[in-house]
Amino acid sequence: MRRLLLYATVALVCATILFPVYWMLTLSVRPTRDTISYPPALWPGEIQWNAYAEAFRTLPIASWLSNTFLVSVGVTLICLVLSVSGGYALSQFSWRGRSIFGFALLTTQMLPEALLVIPIFIIFRRAALIDTLPGLVFADAAFVVPVGVWILKSFMDTIPREISEAALIDGCGPWATLWRITLPLTAPALIAVSVIAFFDGWNEYLFASTFITTAELRPASVGLASFIGELATPVELVFVFTAVFAVVPMVFYFLLQRYFVSGLTSGAMKG
Amino acid sequence: MSDGHEGNAGAGLSRGRSAAAPYLFALPVALYIGFLVLYPIGQGIATSFTRTELLTTVPPRWAGLANYRRLFADPAFWQALRITLLYTGLVVSATVVTSVATALLMNARFHGRGVARTAITLPYAFPEVAAVLIWTWMLSQQFGVLNVFARWVLPVSENLPWLTGPRMAMLSVILVTLWKIFPFYSLVVLTAIQTLEAELYEAARIDGAGALACFRHITLPGIGPTLGLMTLLATIFSFRRFTVIYLLTGGGPANATKTLVISVYEHAFRFFDLSYGSAVGAAGLVVTLAIAAVYFTIQRRLGYGGV
Numbered sequence: 292m293r294r295l296l297l298y299a300t301v302a303l304v305c306a307t308i309l310f311p312v313y314w315m316l317t318l319s320v321r322p323t324r325d326t327i328s329y330p331p332a333l334w335p336g337e338i339q340w341n342a343y344a345e346a347f348r349t350l351p352i353a354s355w356l357s358n359t360f361l362v363s364v365g366v367t368l369i370c371l372v373l374s375v376s377g378g379y380a381l382s383q384f385s386w387r388g389r390s391i392f393g394f395a396l397l398t399t400q401m402l403p404e405a406l407l408v409i410p411i412f413i414i415f416r417r418a419a420l421i422d423t424l425p426g427l428v429f430a431d432a433a434f435v436v437p438v439g440v441w442i443l444k445s446f447m448d449t450i451p452r453e454i455s456e457a458a459l460i461d462g463c464g465p466w467a468t469l470w471r472i473t474l475p476l477t478a479p480a481l482i483a484v485s486v487i488a489f490f491d492g493w494n495e496y497l498f499a500s501t502f503i504t505t506a507e508l509r510p511a512s513v514g515l516a517s518f519i520g521e522l523a524t525p526v527e528l529v530f531v532f533t534a535v536f537a538v539v540p541m542v543f544y545f546l547l548q549r550y551f552v553s554g555l556t557s558g559a560m561k562g
Numbered sequence: 563m564s565d566g567h568e569g570n571a572g573a574g575l576s577r578g579r580s581a582a583a584p585y586l587f588a589l590p591v592a593l594y595i596g597f598l599v600l601y602p603i604g605q606g607i608a609t610s611f612t613r614t615e616l617l618t619t620v621p622p623r624w625a626g627l628a629n630y631r632r633l634f635a636d637p638a639f640w641q642a643l644r645i646t647l648l649y650t651g652l653v654v655s656a657t658v659v660t661s662v663a664t665a666l667l668m669n670a671r672f673h674g675r676g677v678a679r680t681a682i683t684l685p686y687a688f689p690e691v692a693a694v695l696i697w698t699w700m701l702s703q704q705f706g707v708l709n710v711f712a713r714w715v716l717p718v719s720e721n722l723p724w725l726t727g728p729r730m731a732m733l734s735v736i737l738v739t740l741w742k743i744f745p746f747y748s749l750v751v752l753t754a755i756q757t758l759e760a761e762l763y764e765a766a767r768i769d770g771a772g773a774l775a776c777f778r779h780i781t782l783p784g785i786g787p788t789l790g791l792m793t794l795l796a797t798i799f800s801f802r803r804f805t806v807i808y809l810l811t812g813g814g815p816a817n818a819t820k821t822l823v824i825s826v827y828e829h830a831f832r833f834f835d836l837s838y839g840s841a842v843g844a845a846g847l848v849v850t851l852a853i854a855a856v857y858f859t860i861q862r863r864l865g866y867g868g869v
Contacts, residue, residue, distance in 0.1 A: 294672075297670060297672055298672060300667065301667060301670075301672060301674075301678050304664065304667060304682060305678055305681040305682060308681065308682055308684065308685065308741070309681055309684065311685075311688075311693070311696045311697060311700060311741065312684065312688065312696075314696060314699075314700060314707060315692070315695075315696040318696075318699065326705075327705055328705075329704065329705050329709075330707075330709070330710050331705065331707050331710065333707070333710070369594075372590070373590055373591050373594055374591075376587045376588070376590050376591065377587070377588060377590070377591035379587050380584045380585075380587035380588035380591075381588070383584075384583065384584035384587075385584075386581075386584040386585065386588075388588075389584070392588055392592065394858075395595070395600075396591070396595065397854075397858075398851070398854055399595055399599050401798045401802070401850055401853070401854050401857075402599065402603075402802070402847070402850060403801065403802030403804070403823050403846060403850060404802065404804065405802065405804040405823035405824070405826055405827050405843075406606070406802075406823065406826055406843040406846050406847055406850075407599065407602050407603065407606065407843075408826075408827065408830070409606055409609065409826070409830045409836055409839050409840050409843060410601075410602035410603065410604075410605035410606035410609065410840070411598065411602045412830075412836075413605060413609065413614075413836065414601065414602060414605060429598060430598065432594075433594065433595065433598035433599055436591060436594060436595065437595065440591060464583075465583040465587075466583075469587075490687070493689060494689040494690055494691065496690065496691050496804075496805045496809070497804050497805060497827075501827075501831060512689065512690075512691045515691050515692065515695060516691050516694070516695075516809055518695065519694060519695060519698055519809055520698070526699070529695065530695075530696070530699075533692045533695045533696060536689060536691075536692050537688055537689055537692040540687045540688070540689055541684065541687045541688065543687065544680075544684070544686070544687030545680065548680065
């Protein structure tokens with residue numbers, strides 16, 4: 292009886308949480324008239340897949356997604372390089388100013404992007420970075436780098452010191468020690484940071500919507516947001532795009548779950 | 563910020579040949595954050611003492627404290643602050659309760675637990691903008707499927723103004739936020755629960771303690787520190803949340819969901835008043851730093867981590 296209750300609870304909770312995902316998918320395969328009928332049928336009566344081809348033909352989805360992909364890759368690269376070097380400095384050395392440096396990074400992690408969007412806008416306008424993808428990448432990455440540094444620092448702290456000391460005795464400099472000893476041992480944390488950075492580039496909306504004005508440079512988050520409250524585009528096409536946009540991070544999540552769950556929880560909670 | 567790390571590899575390495583090494587490794591991050599975060603903060607504070615408009619070519623003029631005088635006399639600012647606190651308080655309490663409940667569920671032993679864990683935490687990976695799209699449609703007064711569910715459980719006979727009634731809109735925004743953010747905290751709580759020792763539970767069970775007693779006397783004290791940190795983290799992240807709220811309601815209806823960060827954005831990019839927006843932003847910064855100070859003080863007092 293208790294087992295039954297447990298399974299019923301699990302099923303109910305999962306169904307509730309997954310319902311929006313299910314609803315997105317079902318809206319994308321319904322004929323238009325079924326998407327705007329009330330009350331909506333919980334189970335789609337007629338299923339048709341042609342909205343998927345139709346959406347890619349009529350909406351600039353491919354161009355939006357490729358911009359987003361470029362931004363995500365850029366954010367990931369910047370974050371990896373900076374987090375490795377910052378995390379290494381914080382974890383493997385003691386130096387004057389280390390506490391201040393770590394503290395400043397933690398505080399940065401707490402600042403609302405929306406409060407910095409005005410000054411960054413002003414600075415970028417002067418530097419001709421407004422309305423460019425590199426500018427967007429720089430701004431996005433600034434809010435992930437502190438998290439990344441912190442995750443790598445926490446992870447590098449768990450590497451036994453004997454290992455790096457042995458390398459030092461063998462005549463490795465700090466650079467060679469990082470490259471040959473520390474980095475290979477840090478692989479799970481590197482994956483965690485990459486995924487978090489890629490997600491951030493993929494999802495980011497605030498900077499993208501304020502900095503990018505040229506239609507061709509628009510990333511998918513901004514393109515997708517333009518359909519909110521807009522009724523001219525058939526509903527099933529909008530949800531085809533929503534599903535395609537959402538599926539990429541979800542696939543990452545399935546594949547790499549165990550890495551970034553541990554990376555994320557340790558990085559965020561130690562901070 | 564204790565220096566409890568002295569004994570680690572660091573001491574050995576820095577005593578080596580190059581004392582400059584740590585600075586060289588820290589420099590890129592310092593420059594990057596300096597240019598993209600610290601300098602903009604300075605720029606923002608400077609802008610708040612000027613008169614700067616977005617669309618004109620008129621150079622900024624010095625305005626002294628004019629923006630701040632306007633800020634303190636602006637009822638909209640105080641309302642935004644109240645709404646921010648209300649939203650943050652409700653989201654954080656809902657998140658703590660939901661994440662503890664789901665973590666307990668994910669910790670129970672049953673077949674298919676791995677699948678259930680992935681399902682329950684899936685919203686974490688779901689992009690915010692995509693979440694807003696599907697939820698806006700589900701919350702539509704005219705077509706929304708939530709009206710169907712509402713009729714199952716509530717004594718209502720008409721479709722509800724999910725996003726168009728001031729009270730309802732706040733609740734809807736909180737609901738969507740909760741759906742999006744609780745999985746992360748749930749995983750954090752689950753990790754904390756898993757570190758509690760099984761012997762404690764066994765001993766308690768031998769003493770005849772029920773599930774509820776076990777939760778109150780073993781689980782809750784055991785995960786207490788984690789819950790404390792989590793509450794502070796959730797507070798900070800709720801305070802800075804923009805995308806979900808802005809795209810769901812735009813701060814409406816009748817400013818019922820207009821938080822501080824949304825009003826900053828509006829002043830700058832809808833009313834093109836960069837300088838007043840910066841003043842509101844500076845006020846928001848003060849609140850954030852106050853929360854951060856509480857966070858660090860508590861963290862230090864409880865003796866966690868440290869740099």
